[in-house]
Amino acid sequence: MQSKTLVLIILCLSIFLLIESVQGQDERVLERLGINVHGFVDLRGGMRTQDDPYERDTSLAEVRMQVDMSKISDVATVQIRADFLYDDVPEDTDIDLEEGTGEMDLREANILFSPWMMMDMKVGRQILTWGTGDLLFINDLFPKDWQSFFAGRDETYLKAPSDAVFVSFFPDVANIDVAYTPRFDSDRYISGERISFWDPMLGRRSGRDNVVDAEKPDEWLSDDEIALRIYRNVAGYEVAVYGYNGFWKSPKGMDPQTGHGTFPKLWAYGASLRGPFGDGLVNLEAGHYISDEDERGDDPFVPNSELRLLAGYEREMAKNFTAKCQYYLEYMEDYGHYKAGLEAGQKGRDRDRHVFTLRLTKLALNQNMTLSFFVYYSPSDEDAYLRPMISHKVTDSWLIMAGANIFTGNEAHTFFGQFEKNTNVYAALRYSF
Amino acid sequence: MKNKMPMLLANIFVLFIAVGAFAQEPGVDEIIRKANDAAYYAGRDGRADVKMLITDEGGDTRVREFSLLRLNVEGKDQKFYVYFKAPADVRKMAYLVWKNAGKDDDRWLWLPALNLVKRIAPGDKRTSFVGSDFLYEDVSGRGIHEDDHALVEVKDSEYVIKSTPKDPKSVEFSYYRIWIDKANFLPVKAEYYDKNGKLYRRVEAKKIETIQGYPTVVEAVASDLKAGSHTKDLFSNIKYDIGLKERIFTERFLRRPPREVTR
Numbered sequence: 001m002q003s004k005t006l007v008l009i010i011l012c013l014s015i016f017l018l019i020e021s022v023q024g025q026d027e028r029v030l031e032r033l034g035i036n037v038h039g040f041v042d043l044r045g046g047m048r049t050q051d052d053p054y055e056r057d058t059s060l061a062e063v064r065m066q067v068d069m070s071k072i073s074d075v076a077t078v079q080i081r082a083d084f085l086y087d088d089v090p091e092d093t094d095i096d097l098e099e100g101t102g103e104m105d106l107r108e109a110n111i112l113f114s115p116w117m118m119m120d121m122k123v124g125r126q127i128l129t130w131g132t133g134d135l136l137f138i139n140d141l142f143p144k145d146w147q148s149f150f151a152g153r154d155e156t157y158l159k160a161p162s163d164a165v166f167v168s169f170f171p172d173v174a175n176i177d178v179a180y181t182p183r184f185d186s187d188r189y190i191s192g193e194r195i196s197f198w199d200p201m202l203g204r205r206s207g208r209d210n211v212v213d214a215e216k217p218d219e220w221l222s223d224d225e226i227a228l229r230i231y232r233n234v235a236g237y238e239v240a241v242y243g244y245n246g247f248w249k250s251p252k253g254m255d256p257q258t259g260h261g262t263f264p265k266l267w268a269y270g271a272s273l274r275g276p277f278g279d280g281l282v283n284l285e286a287g288h289y290i291s292d293e294d295e296r297g298d299d300p301f302v303p304n305s306e307l308r309l310l311a312g313y314e315r316e317m318a319k320n321f322t323a324k325c326q327y328y329l330e331y332m333e334d335y336g337h338y339k340a341g342l343e344a345g346q347k348g349r350d351r352d353r354h355v356f357t358l359r360l361t362k363l364a365l366n367q368n369m370t371l372s373f374f375v376y377y378s379p380s381d382e383d384a385y386l387r388p389m390i391s392h393k394v395t396d397s398w399l400i401m402a403g404a405n406i407f408t409g410n411e412a413h414t415f416f417g418q419f420e421k422n423t424n425v426y427a428a429l430r431y432s433f
Numbered sequence: 434m435k436n437k438m439p440m441l442l443a444n445i446f447v448l449f450i451a452v453g454a455f456a457q458e459p460g461v462d463e464i465i466r467k468a469n470d471a472a473y474y475a476g477r478d479g480r481a482d483v484k485m486l487i488t489d490e491g492g493d494t495r496v497r498e499f500s501l502l503r504l505n506v507e508g509k510d511q512k513f514y515v516y517f518k519a520p521a522d523v524r525k526m527a528y529l530v531w532k533n534a535g536k537d538d539d540r541w542l543w544l545p546a547l548n549l550v551k552r553i554a555p556g557d558k559r560t561s562f563v564g565s566d567f568l569y570e571d572v573s574g575r576g577i578h579e580d581d582h583a584l585v586e587v588k589d590s591e592y593v594i595k596s597t598p599k600d601p602k603s604v605e606f607s608y609y610r611i612w613i614d615k616a617n618f619l620p621v622k623a624e625y626y627d628k629n630g631k632l633y634r635r636v637e638a639k640k641i642e643t644i645q646g647y648p649t650v651v652e653a654v655a656s657d658l659k660a661g662s663h664t665k666d667l668f669s670n671i672k673y674d675i676g677l678k679e680r681i682f683t684e685r686f687l688r689r690p691p692r693e694v695t696r
Contacts, residue, residue: 038521072695107546112689120689127548156546170685233683236531236539238552274552276537281554316556324554366489366662367564396495396520432521 034073038433039066039081046152046426054196054207059424060151061088066107076113082106089151090193091208100145100160100188107161122166127159128179130229130240132272132283134359135374136328138308139242139270139287141227141249142179145188150195150405150419152426160188174232181225181246184217186263189250190419198418200346201259205412205421214251214261223247237275242287244268252303253293264302265292280315283326297334300341307331312357320363328355347413354380368393376416383409383417402427461584464592465577467618468611473574474511475647476673478504480693483668487565490661496520497563500694504677509534512682513573516694523563527687527694532573543687550684559604566655566664571636579603590615606634617641617648633659645673 046060064085071078083105087093095102110124131140135158148157162185169176189212190197196207217223225246232239244267251261270287287308294302308331314324332338335351342348355378362371374387389403404425409417459467485497498519504512515528531539537555544551558570579599586593592615597608607630612622619641625634640652649671656663681691 038524040521072692074692077689120685127546129547129549156544159547159549168685168688170680175685231684236533238684276539276555279537279555281552283552314554316554319557319560322554322556366487367561368495393522395493396522399522430522 033071035069035071037067037069039068040430040432041065042154042428042430044153044426044428046424048422048424050421050423052196052207052421054192054205054209055194055422056089056208058089059194059422060153060426062086076111078111079108081108098185118170120168120170125161125163126166128162128164128166128227129159130177130242132238132274132285132312133310133328134312134314134324134326134357135376136310136326136355136357138285138310139229139240139244139268139272141225141244141246141266141268143185143187143249146190146250147188147194150190150422152403152405152424152428154428160185174230177229177231179225179227181227183220184223184225184247184263186214186216186247186251187249189214195419195422198413200413201254203346205418212251212261213259214263215255215258216251217247217263237273240272242268242270242272248291248303254301256301262301264294266290267292270308277313278315280313283310283312283314285310296337297332298337298341300338300343304335304338305333307333314359320367322359322361324357324359326355326357328357329353330355347411349414350380352380353415354378365392378415381409381414381417382411383407383414385416385419397432399430399432400428401430458587461582461594464584464594464613464618465582465596468613468620469574469577471618471648472620472650474505474509475649476505476645478502478675478677479671479673480675480677481668481672482670483666485563485565485567486665486667488663488665495564497523497565502677502681502691502693504679504682506679511573512679514682514686514691514694516690525690527690529682529684529687530573531682535576535578538573541684541687548688550687566657566662567636567653567666568655571655585610591621614641614648619648619650633657639665644671647673 042064044060044062044064048055048057048059062085064083066081066083068081085103085105090101093102095104097104097106106125108125108127110122110126112120112122114120128142129140131137137144142162143160145157145160162179162181163183164179164181167178191212192207193211196205199206199210202210226244228243230241246266247263248266251263253262253264254260255262267290268287270285272283272285274281274283289306289308291303291305293299294304297304309329310326312324312326314322316322330353332349332351339348355376357374357376360373363369364371369392370390372389376385378384386406387403389401391399391401393399406423407416407419409420411417412420481501483499483501487495487497496519498517500516500518502514506512511532513530513532517523517526525545527543529541533539540553542551542553543549556569558573559568562569562572580596581599583595584592585595592613594611594613595608596611598604598606601607605627606625607628609623609625611620613620619638621638623636624632627633634657636653636655638650638653640650641648642651643649649668651668651671653666654663675693677693680686681693
């Protein structure tokens with residue numbers, strides 16, 4: 001443990017020195033080639049504030065260097081963004097670019113070009129996002145990294161990369177986006193490796209002792225995903241419709257023979273609206289998740305279909321102070337069949353899962369300090385997840401930040417309540433270049 | 434009758450001079466309108482590279498660099514595209530504003546690390562722009578109908594106008610004075626007085642150049658006299674009438690910044 005810490009410190013120092021010494025000369029060479037190189041070094045540590053029998057006390061201990069290289073020309077933009085990291089927490093340290101484990105996490109490697117005027121195309125590894133929710137996602141069925149999010153990494157790490165072809169068409173009537181992922185990209189889901197969770201089969205929390213073993217659909221072109229969005233701006237209101245054909249993004253199903261987690265097939269369609277209302281902004285979004293492998297909702301090993309709704313409102317309360325609240329509903333279809341499928345003594349979910357969120361953001365010290373508070377509260381699950389955070393840009397290059405991920409709930413099996421033992425505090429130091 | 438002729442002629446002459454003098458000095462509303470046009474609406478469209486040097490009361494300086502595109506659309510409405518280049522943590526972020534005269538602006542921010550187009554809630558326009566001493570309203574322009582304007586002094590080369598807000602509760606100043614160059618109608622200085630009548634803020638055009646026939650501020654300084662901080666704006670690579678298309682000011686080009694800003 002002690003030698004690892006030493007390695008960590010030495011690695012961190014040498015990276016800093018390397019950047020400082022190389023930046024001046026190398027930048028000029030690369031600039032002549034039209035290549036921009038930027039990035040950051042991020043040193044981050046966190047710990048659980050209580051004992052978790054299934055996890056380490058240390059929730060985060062990593063140093064990460066992100067290198068962002070781009071070359072923009074008249075014809076195309078080439079973008080490569082990769083993180084090199086030393087991460088002390090997980091046991092599995094092999095590089096896996098899909099799962100994002102190991103010493104390298106490739107965030108982006110893509111080429112963007114316009115084959116003709118009314119069309120853009122981005123091919124390769126990329127971060128994909130759409131929809132109107134704030135840390136709530138309905139029609140955004142692109143991969144998320146919940147482990148990073150709950151452990152206290154920067155909020156941008158909630159989005160995991162996709163290996164996809166993203167094509168956009170721009171006829172006059174509306175904009176059309178199609179994202180085709182030739183091989184399924186799942187969430188970087190809660191597996192027990194970093195974050196312990198409620199295991200319904202064991203009837204207790206699980207962690208490192210029982211890491212989720214999931215069978216991910218991984219056949220190129222047959223286990224693929226396609227996502228569609230059609231949107232347009234109508235007098236300042238953004239209106240969109242969505243479609244998706246792929247899989248549940250986290251292993252919500254189970255193979256009863258092997259006991260392994262599965263990713264059942266998923267169809268989804270939905271719509272959203274975002275625009276001004278009163279002194280603020282309103283967003284509305286709805287989606288219908290159709291769980292194809294369990295049409296009647298009576299298969300206990302496949303999640304039921306769901307209806308999901310979201311309504312949000314954001315406004316500036318005072319200068320440099322904004323508030324945003326959201327209401328979110330997950331409504332399970334065929335709930336009676338679901339209940340009937342539960343084993344005796346097994347705790348199931350309610351038909352409706354209601355969630356309220358509130359985000360408060362205050363900028364201070366000439367907008368160099370950000371105080372942020374985000375809370376998810378579910379009255380139906382009787383649980384909550386709080387995310388307080390403070391960050392300060394000490395200079396244009398240096399940022400310090402600290403925050404917490406606080407989970408609380410009345411029951412051990414609810415969405416946020418299951419993570420209660422993972423409540424953690426973290427701090428970070430970042431140098432951007 | 435004969436004796437009165439010179440008198441009458443003199444009277445007519447005086448009247449002519451008076452009318453002539455009146456014709457030379459435009460009314461205050463016209464001065465303000467022309468100043469607003471000169472400062473914010475030059476050309477059909479334009480671009481500039483902006484470097485902001487923010488110096489705090491302790492003397493520490495922070496730098497913001499961005500490229501700016503502007504397009505005049507119908508009436509007094511405009512569209513802006515801001516592409517950030519420095520500091521490193523905001524690099525490649527893009528900011529889109531549809532300025533709706535007399536209404537809240539529509540605003541979007543593109544966050545490249547998330548590939549997310551974030552809509553920004555309407556905000557108090559007298560909030561600092563990117564942490565500088567310039568306010569959002571200094572950059573996008575203050576509606577000329579929001580204040581009552583009075584011509585308080587006509588100097589050799591400048592008009593001095595006192596502007597008092599129609600809705601005093603909506604702003605932090607009680608009034609401001611603005612110096613407008615007679616020759617080109619560019620505002621060259623503005624001084625803001627707080628609710629106690631004390632001068633607390635100054636915005637000055639330090640250097641003006643004529644670019645493609647448009648007198649243009651190429652260096653400006655905003656000073657917060659209370660806090661002791663100031664921000665210098667340096668504008669370069671200014672071009673007008675470059676033929677910007679309205680489609681650049683859409684979500685498509687937030688996700689794919691146009692060559693006009695990345696070159």
